[in-house]
Amino acid sequence: MKVSIEINGTTVSEEVEDRTLLVHFVREQAGLTATNIGCDTTSCGACTVLLDGESVKSCTVLAAQADGHSVTTLEGLHGEDGDLHPVQRAFREEHGLQCGFCTPGMIMASVSLLDHNPKPTRQEVRAGLEGNLCRCTGYHNIVNAVMNASGQEVQR
Amino acid sequence: MIPAQFTYRRVSSVDEALAAVAEHGDDAKLLAGGQSLLPLMKLRFAAPEVVIDIGPLDELRYVRAEGGEIAIGAMSRYHDLHRDPVLAEHAPLLAHVAGEVGDQQVRHRGTIGGSLVHADPAADLPAAVLAVDGVLVARGPDGERRIPAAEFFQGPFETPLAPEELLTEVRIPAQGGAGWGFEKFTRRSIDWAIVGVVVAGSAVSLINMGGTPLRASATEAALADGASAAEAAALAAEGTSPADEAHATAEYRQHLARVLTERALVSAGR
Secondary structure (H helix, E strand, O other): OEEEEEEOOEEEEEEOOOOOEHHHHHHHHOOOOOOOOOOOOOOOOOOEEEEOOEEEEHHHOEHHHHOOOEEEOHHHOOOOOOOOOHHHHHHHHOOOOOOOOOHHHHHHHHHHHHHHOOOOOHHHHHHHOOOOOOOOOOOHHHHHHHHHHOOOOOOO | OOOOOOEEEEOOOHHHHHHHHHHHHHHEEEEOOOOOHHHHHHOOOOOOOEEEEOOOOHHHOOEEEEOOEEEEEOOOEHHHHHOOHHHHHHOHHHHHHHOOOOOHHHHHHOEHHHHHHHOOOOOHHHHHHHHOOOEEEEEEOOEEEEEEHHHHOOEOOEOOOOOOOEEEEEEEEOOOOOOEEEEEEOOOOOOOOOEEEEEEOOEEEEEOOOOOOEEOHHHHHHHHOOOOHHHHHOOOOOOOOOOOEOOEOHHHHHHHHHHHHHHHHHHOOO
16 A cells, blocks of 8 residues: 655655555665664654654554554654754763664653653652663663753752 | 455545445555555565555545534544544543654654554554544445444454445544543564553553453543552453463553553543
8 A cells, every 4th residue: 555654744655565664664765774673562662753743653553554643753853953952862861872772762752741840859760761661771861861851950 | 465366446535446446345454654564565464356455535634523522434534533633632641642653754644544444452442442432434335324332343453344344434522621642562663562551530551461452441430439549450461361471471461551551541541
């Protein structure tokens, strides 16, 4: 079927199999490879993107379901002048990553979390990111990054 | 993992959905939020020939107070329910439970109708709807019928809905100020419950203590006779035969049911 999705402000229209997953459309049709495939079973959150502004696991959405909708990936977060998004900047400042594989998903989930709850507590950050797994950091600096991005105190 | 081949079909109204299921019957599956169906299709546990996408049916995405009842459209997503002001006022238990399903990303897509029709005995919302004596409204070729939650869950992933029927709405009595509690034991926060308990006023229902969500009838009877929370909770596992498998033995699940029931009763003010 013909699927048209506005990805990071640009409409991508491609003929794909009906069973194509959104994550494959983003990576292969749109050529945007920041979005990672981790577990591929709705657990790890590495493939998190925003669909109409809300975080979703793109391995568990059909491209067809996103037809006519808008998707934002990590590549679409930065400002017009190329400045990092506040959440990207905070992940860098707080060193909220080690290997970086989970980072695109973590950042997209954090953007959605802060959209619903602009001043979360540390506990709310942990609960809000429960759908994203990081095997390196122990999460401490990831929580710090979200606190920093929301203009709140971090824990050293 | 990629699902087996299927034909995707999107519908834009309930009537169109009913026409599509009448046309395809058993060969089709309805796709709501897809948070259960798509994983099953990726694992090839399900391989429908036709997938009918009803997720975009905004006419089924609402929460309304109607007299003493709350009407919830089947395509309302968990996230909608979690922050809905009508639910917060009249059925805070359901708003809370909807906020405990899966994770943020799953709650942005998954729907109450999808969860109920999927009828996973480990899922949270079926037990919550059972505890509040919800009624499920289905539409089919012969019109509309109403099925009490107590008759809806017939076995693991088994409901009385025919392939030509569509769940459109859930109706629950407004809860007034009735005390409520929800407890769920999981290995990781995003997992299905190993055991869960829902308390709504004097009703107690159990998650994953058998092939369907169950009412803890011995506990409810004891409460009606004036038993304390601890006394009533000690009876929570009576008559249950939960699964005995790698995640938990049946005996351990029965222990959890008793412990979690006492906690849920206490948080409900019993």
